[in-house]
Amino acid sequence: MALSGLEIFKLLPKTNCKECGVPTCMAFAMKLAQKKADLGECPHASEEARAALGAASKPPIRLVKIGVGARALEVGNETVMFRHEKTFFHQTGLAIRLNASEDEETLVSKIREIENYTVDRVGEQLKADLLFLSQDEAGKDAFLKLIGFAKEHSTKGVILDSRDRESLTAGLEILKADRPAVFLSGDVSDGDFELAKNRSVSLIITGESFESLESRVEKAKKAGIEDLILNLKAPDLGRQFQNNTILRRSALKKNYEPFGYPLLTMVEAENGPDRMAKASVGLCKYASIIVLPRYDKALLYTLFALRQNIFTDPQKPIQVEPKLYSIGDPTPESPVFLTTNFSLTFFLVSGEIENSGTSAHLVVCDCEGQSVLTAWAAGKFTGETIAKFIREIKLEEQVKTRRLIIPGFVSQISGDLEEKLPGWEILVGCQEAADIPSFVKSVSIA
Amino acid sequence: MGFEIPIEKNSGKIAEVTIGATSEQGGTRSNTITIGGSTALPFLFFEGEHPNRPALAMEVFDKVPAKYPEALLDYYRDVIDKPADMAKKCVEQYGAELISVRLDETHPEKGDRSADEAADVVRQVLDSVKVPLIITGHSHYEKINVVMKKVCEVTAGENCLINYVETDNYKTIAAACMAYNHSIVAQSPIDVNMAKQLNILLSDMNFPSEKIVIDPLTGALGYGLEYTYSIMERIRNDGLAGDSMLAFPMIINPGYESSRVKEVRVTEEEYPDWGDMELRSAYWETATAMSLLSAGSELIVMYHPKAMETVKKHVDELYSAESGN
Incomplete structure (x- = not known):
């Protein structure tokens, strides 16, 4: 179990000899606690201190x-x-x-x-x-x-x-x-x-x-x-x-x-x-x-x-590979949806498109695994980045559709995106994936 | 130094919620189901009490869901479009302790069935089985408010669990629950703070705290389960640490969520590496339920009879430690 700076200080010689390169033993103890220094740098450390610090730095569950x-x-x-x-x-x-x-x-x-x-x-x-x-x-x-x-x-x-x-x-x-x-x-x-x-x-x-x-x-x-x-x-x-x-x-x-x-x-x-x-x-x-x-x-x-x-590391979202996905059995005329490569977003969106019974293309942009709003706020899901990605995957060679359905949460980028993607019509979709089946029913999407 | 079991005592206690009402209590159920009441993390009997076992419900429908998996249909083919009969089968053959009646057909974009029609379905199920009921709606606010008001009225006194309200739509349904003495599910989208906020909003309406169940929103295995799992562990830890606005039992839906994923509906011929579909569909729901049980759920709505049997058996096994040592 890790020792606090104060606990380590008690084990040091408390002579402030500076031989370790740090002005005081207290400051050295603090650096040790933060694992920014090594006890080996103190020439006067006792056996007891070495043993105690050694035990403290051992992982609690062995690899x-x-x-x-x-x-x-x-x-x-x-x-x-x-x-x-x-x-x-x-x-x-x-x-x-x-x-x-x-x-x-x-x-x-x-x-x-x-x-x-x-x-x-x-x-x-x-x-x-x-x-x-x-x-x-x-x-x-x-x-x-x-x-x-x-x-x-x-x-x-x-x-x-x-x-x-x-x-x-x-x-x-x-x-x-x-x-x-x-x-x-x-x-x-x-x-x-x-x-x-x-x-x-x-x-x-x-x-x-x-x-x-x-x-x-x-x-x-x-x-x-x-x-x-x-x-x-x-x-x-x-x-x-x-x-x-x-x-x-x-x-x-x-x-x-x-x-x-x-x-x-x-x-x-x-x-x-x-x-x-x-x-x-x-x-x-x-x-x-x-x-x-x-x-x-x-x-x-x-x-x-x-x-x-x-x-999965809860601090790092799982990403799916950014690319063009086929949901169901799409033809070149099938509708084209757009989302980010955050795995949960991808699963929800692809699952709901599947539930709607419609076959479609799904463009999954590289947003470093962020969800739609987070990616947009971080500037990773903008007219420019999306247009660039769509050119990279050569979408226009793979589908005849020229209408792109974007997530409802980023309706504000539709103008910008239309400008950056000449020849495409941008259709603002629903905000929640769960609403995709009803969205598909209510709008002519292709 | 000899080994001592490290005990962690909690100051909080999860609320006990009772669903259903017997004739003495003004209802018609043969028994009630009580969940919650724990003073420790799930299944840790050495440092706290778990007076009530997690309860297992099964679900019936006002209309056969459009993409109901084949692996499940084999069990329900004869009753799937007869909610009262299906409820009976779930209780008598598969051991359901509660029945959830899902009223998806009232959604304007599905069948747009009326509140009266929904109430009829609920009444048929009430007549057909004697276990407590969960009434499960959808997220079309305007319509579900009308439907739930009617359902609350016609089931007055039965102490159903009305499933669900959310932050943007809770007042009408919560008021109806209070007027007709029902319990409520407070659903929030995989977020501790939003779960807490909704419970505060409900308590501001003087909604009785012994009638609230949290739905943290279930992600099926492979489809966001990890978020649900961790949010549940956080909610439970906070509740036990003394945050009374999070100290409620939790409901999860492994049946509904698993029934929608590809992994229960494609055959081994299509996906040889995924193994036998029959087994896989039971496994998927079992794994979703068992992992979320470990994270603290007290009320579990199942679909697959084999998964139901398995989870029930293992809830009993998890409670075998109750007797001590």
């Missing part, structure tokens, strides 16, 4: 990595309880469970299918992040085969789930360059920590209660293992919701070190909708990794959308 290369997953390093306070930094990693007891052919085809599954949403390529490889009832050979398949056919990070140390040691040997994680259900001992020593391996520590989780984390830390992920078992969704909140709050508000790690949530349910409900709540309430029991495209796609929503 943990699984996998390597471009597809490595980083989780943790969160700083707030609510996304509106700042943002959630590292989106939830989605893992899919594969059991070594399944037949080899099925496993290979599943791994390949999961590997190839990427889908575009609002300009982002979305995918599952991890494979959760479970030894299940199978023997060592089957488990190692499964690990081998994952190594061969997948670039995703891997979590190994087994309590057989021999299988794990051999498995980790296969994955020694791949920074996997090991899922440890139940109690842990030094033998488990040996697995992670001298290897780039994170350990997922399970607890049945806050107390058992804490004592296992302490053991791991004592053994020198720092890359931990926490799995606090809960008998039901209610307890899971509370547990995750308590763990996150302890880490952030109390700086409680044993719980300063990312959280993993297992989704176990009989049917798809139940899995959807549990995964949704897990994703909103602090699970950094969610393990799904099976591969289900509809569920993954829905979760991708939720993850995008929850992990």
Whole structure:
């Protein structure tokens, strides 16, 4: 937890020696608090001061990595309880469970299918992040085969789930360059920590209660293992919701070190909708990794959308790509609407045009993701910028219509726009997207 | 140092709102539904009370919506144009605890049905089911004022939840609610200050605070859900911190909003990466409802029977922590 300038000052020598380049220790403390200076610049700082400041600058939730290369997953390093306070930094990693007891052919085809599954949403390529490889009832050979398949056919990070140390040691040997994680259900001992020593391996520590989780984390830390992920078992969704909140709050508000790690949530349910409900709540309430029991495209796609929503930086609006969009099945004679590239504006406008039953062209201007009025006020949605954009996308070559419907909130730019776009008639539309269907009915728009 | 659960106590309490009235209370409902009353953030039983479970409503229509999704029609084909029968099906088969009657056909640009016709529909539903009713209108001020006045009158004593008023149009409907003893939904466009302002305007009219439900405006998953989610968390945090003008239960519409998005109406053949449409349409509504439940909603209007069943089951699971530990 960050220290205030005054708290730091108490730890400094208070000699005002100026050797750090700042006139007084107080001023230096203030700079430290603002992270504009480094304690190393003070030659007389005590060990105690170094320790205290070092601890204070440590993130309250550790950043943990699984996998390597471009597809490595980083989780943790969160700083707030609510996304509106700042943002959630590292989106939830989605893992899919594969059991070594399944037949080899099925496993290979599943791994390949999961590997190839990427889908575009609002300009982002979305995918599952991890494979959760479970030894299940199978023997060592089957488990190692499964690990081998994952190594061969997948670039995703891997979590190994087994309590057989021999299988794990051999498995980790296969994955020694791949920074996997090991899922440890139940109690842990030094033998488990040996697995992670001298290897780039994170350990997922399970607890049945806050107390058992804490004592296992302490053991791991004592053994020198720092890359931990926490799995606090809960008998039901209610307890899971509370547990995750308590763990996150302890880490952030109390700086409680044993719980300063990312959280993993297992989704176990009989049917798809139940899995959807549990995964949704897990994703909103602090699970950094969610393990799904099976591969289900509809569920993954829905979760991708939720993850995008929850992990969007609330201070930065999501933008859609500025370009000419087709709504429905427009012909060159179909009406042409205009709006900005703020994602919410785009979704509302395109959705309501679709609801109106009319096929149309939608010109989405580059306004740095601002909404209509904000963009207009900032000078990013003016006759000049719009006309320039319309020329850039060569609109006149793509449509025969010469009538442009502009948002009702910027009726004041219609004169200017008509001047800048010779040959076009500007029609002022409605203010609210919800009124588009009635607008379309009441006016001859094409 | 041993671990201690970090408790955060709140000074505020969310208002308790009761919808419906039994015969002893001057209505004809078999039971009432009470929502709100929480003294902590959603489902945190270790630091406060949540005396009432979030309630689950389903919606019926004065006319089949023009773009009603195929995936839903499979469940309702036999009753979709018979609001009284559809209400019965929702209550008896799908477990709806309240019924919302949506009166879109009274909009001048849709069917322009009269207030009397709307009142008829509401009365049919009242006769057909015994659960409390929500009456849902639209944003054509002039017309909806006339319609809601009439509906408030013919349902006098039933303590319906009249859905909705907004800052630019609240006086007529709020007055009718007060005259005929109904509760009200105060809708504001995803904005904490506007939500608060409307509640202040209502309380300036002496509208009873135990009869107000906030609608923060639902954005479906993928269509602005993040705004709704965060506005709800902010409203709830402020309400619990003691801002009495924000300490009201919240209603959300995952059914209506999800039913309008492309993701519930295109097939897997058209969009292979999106997976099975039947499942997806249930998932979309479930994810919208469950995430907004986590953010604090107390009254949820659902469409999809499978999503309804799932959300109900998980509200119960979320309440399993009620018994302590």
